[in-house]
Amino acid sequence: MRDRIQAGLERSFRKHRIVFWHDPEARFREEFDAITIPGVTKTEVANNEFMLKHRLIREAPRDNFLVYRPGAIPPDPENWLLDLEMGHGVFLADRGALLLMELGLPPRFSDLVEAHAKFFEAKARVDRLKGMIEETDNAARIRIKMIAVCAGTPAALDAVLEALLAELARDEDKLIGLIARSGLEAHLWEKVRALYGYEEKAPSVTGLAQALFWGTYLMELDEPSALTQEALVLMGRWRHDTRHRDAFVTLSDRYADALAIRSDLPARPLDRLARMAQFEAIDQQVLRALIRGVLDRDLPHERVEEAVRERRGSLWWAEYADLYEAVRFASDLQRRVADVPIPPMTMRTGFDAYAGGWFQIDQTYRKFVLHAGRTLHRDLVAELGERVENLYSNGFLMPLNDAWQRAIDADPTWRIDQVVGQRRFYDQHVAPIRNKGAKVIVIISDALRFEIGEELLRRIRAVDRFEARLEPMLGSLPSYTQLGMGALLPNRDLRIAAEGSGVLVDGESATGTENRAKVLARRKEAGATTAVQAEAVARMDKEEIRALIRDHDVVYLYQNLIDAAGDKTASEGQVFEAAERAIQDLEQLIRRLAGNNANNLIVTADHGFIYQNRPIHEGDYSPAEVRGEKITHRDRRFVLGTGLEETPGLTRFSSRAAGLEGETEILIPRSIGRLRLSGSGSRFVHGGAALQEVVVPVLLINKRRTSDVEPVEVEPILTASRLITTGQHPVRLYQTLPVTEKRRPIRLRIGLYGPDGAVLSNLEEREFGETSEDPRRRETTVRLILAKAAEAYNDKDVRLVLTRIGDGPERPYRTETFRLKRSVSGDFDL
Helix, strand or coil, rough: CCHHHHHHHHHHCCCCEEEEEECCCCCHHHHHCCCCCCEEEECCCCCCCCHHHHHHHHHHCCEEEEEEECCCCCHHCCCCCHHHHCCEEEECCHHHHHHHHHCCCCCCHHHHHCCCCCHHHHHHHHHHCCCCCCCCHCCCHHHHHHHHHHHHHCCHHHHHHHHHHHHHHHCCCHHHHHHHCCHHHHHHHEEEEHHHHHCCCCCHHHHHHHHHHHHHHHHHCCCCCCCCCCHHHHHHHHHCCCHHHHHHHHHHHHHHHHCCCCHHHHHHHHHHHHHCCCHHHHHHHHHHHHHHHHCCCCCCCCHHHHHHHHHHCCCHHHHHHHHHHCCCCHHHHHHHHHHHCCCCHHHHHHHHHHHHHHHHHHHHHHEEEEEHCCCCCHHHHHHHHHHHHHHHHHHHHHHHHHHHHHHCCCCCCCCCCCCHHHHHHHHHHHHHHCCCCCCEEEEEECCHHHHHHHHHHHHHHHCEEEEEEEEEEEECCCCCHHHHHHHHCCCEEEEEEECCCCCCEECCEECHHHHHHHHHHHHHHHCCEEEHHHHHHHHHHHHHHHHHHHHHCCEEEEEEEEEHHCCCCHHHHHHHHHHHHHHHHHHHHHHHHHCCCCCCCEEECCCEEEECCCCCCCHHECCCCCCCEEEEECCCCCEEEEEEEECCCCEEEEECCCEEECEEEHHHCCCCCCCCCCCCCCEEEECCCCCCCCCCCEEEEEECCCCCCCCCCEEEECCCCEEEEECCCEEEEECCCEEEEEEECEEEEEEEEECCCCCCCCEEEEECCCCCCCCCHEEEEEEEECHHHHHCCEEEEEEEEEECCCCCEEEEEEEEEEEECCCCHHHHHC
16 A cells, blocks of 8 residues: 555656645554655644745745645635645545546546446556546546456457457356446446447347347348447458457357348348358358259359359358359359350361360369369259259260261361371470570470360469460370370371380380480480479479479470379379369479579370269260270270271271371270270270360460569549548449459458548458459449448548458558548437
8 A cells, every 4th residue: 555655646746846645534644654755845734734835835935745634624715725735736545546646537537436446456457447548538438448458458349349259259258247347337338339229128248249140130131220330330340350250150150040040041132142241151041042043044154253252251251162163163164055056067177166265164164073072062062063964964075076076077187287286296396495595394294184274374374474375286096195195205206006005206115204205315406305203303402403404405294193093993083183283283393493494384285084073874885896806905985906997986097097107096986985994984084086185285384584463453433522421331443454364363451441540431351353354344332331430530531441451461552532521420320
């Protein structure tokens, strides 16, 4: 106690020359006698008022005095020292007065200290409150700060409520218990009632939480709610606050059940639900509606895209991302198949049409199967999966290759005018670079079919300072690994071995990396050459990679992820996952090589493949009988031998017709037919002449010196007046150009702020990644709801702030100034 009195007196002397210590019961005589304050003279009132007053004013007008007055204080008319007491400081040593003095509060706040005595029992709470109090605070404001101290938050009601709701999610009540013991609970609920509209006879954190989830749910559906618009602002901030996001999710699940949200959702419109974010059940209902809309063919693909884009901001996006993507790709596939009638074709028109766009259906199918396989909610996508399989197989894959087969039948040789054949790859793409004295690295990814190569192209183009182009190449026939790998080497004589399926290049075996390195080395004009597995390069350090590039003029690198997965029955179902890994590994490999002075890179493949995810039906197998004088190799999609018969269901090629040397003959099942073969997979196949097998990608990649990647630009569409006159302000935002490989999407947080940085509205997040050329599809509207805090800024300038998020540290993107001009200050949505 003595220390607190000493500290209180010292604070008083920092403001006053004379301090009067009133001690009506003379309880603190010992403390007065013991206290020593440097530079302060102690004196006492003892029927000496006149003499004392003369001393204080006349004799020592500059000295500091502590005047101790024990006993009752005389009435004002009889108090000779009243004028001095009023002009200087009066010190009271009771606990309440000491607390007021410590807090820097005048005596009029004594009732507050007395009413909340429990709060002031802890020195830590007093110390924290002391640091928060401002001179302009009234009792109501101080109580809010006391509540904030109890909750361990800044002095803002929304922060207090977030802390209380987080505690509720943990099934604890320590904070609200302390608030209640401190006599502050009634004040808390009165503030909550006034600001958010929550009112009950016995208010509680549980009741508030339920009211917030249900009330804002109704409000976003434009239905009556007892809550104010401020509740929407609170829910938005709570949802976006990463510190309390887990609590939001926990309570959301709890009240979704308590409020029977799942039974209410089916009657709600999809467009409205897609923008709501209170419950995980909303994601589930949106997905059901999207799936049903796709199955019923009454939901345009643009609406599916828009709904999926809206859901990216959901707290449950990670849980349902694969399912959303599966639905999006299913919708896209349905649209694309409907838009691509298969016309009669020649080999040239069929090849060009496939490389010009039809491949996107294969790509869309792959993406659907990939995401549908990853989702944990496969029951939701099962019916859609059947639709996709039927559409892809019966609406595209089979009719396309039936038409392509007729084009093959009309042409006796395996060649297309003005299309590079695979065995000319080296002369067409590698030799010209070497002729200029430059180095080149060729990366061959086994079974990297054209559509996968196109995705890799977009990934590479999206990398800063990288330029790439994609050219289609006609793969070798049959479309199997040994022949494709041999054809990509420099060759004058390319033939299939007389026994088995091996391939000879200029008389040398081209099977295996070591043999391919020998074939490369024989081409003297190529310079120093080598062949290496891509896995080995991935394990190299920086110096080893630089040495590889420095010491060689032509490097062939081989990746085997897709074919390795697809060729085994046990793993063929994972072939699209393998394709994703192949793309990622290739991108990383290309970045590393280019970062170590590799300027010319080419990515290609030995062949493509056909893949159907569901089990192959009996009717999909070719009924053809394989007959011939000598069969040297038999596979699902091709047969090698001599004296082979062209029976129904098979197409026969001589080596010469296939563009090869030698006497080996080739049989190919027509269209996408498969031959029966025990012990091998049947869903993933290659070796035949289907477009998916023989249209091979060639990616030509160069590193630029200057940056060429930028984010899309987003501009607010502003009115001339720049006035905000209502409690809800719609903000129209326009993505100026579509997203491309070199123009990346961005994610923005949008909100209104005061000039001092105070948040004045809800905060909304949006992703701007529209690829459409249609300007209308690149425009979006965000609804900002003014918070109660905006009242203080009426008739002042406020800022619309767009903040870039999601790709590194948050940073300002754009700021626009508006005038907040509400007709009636009290009209703010409380």
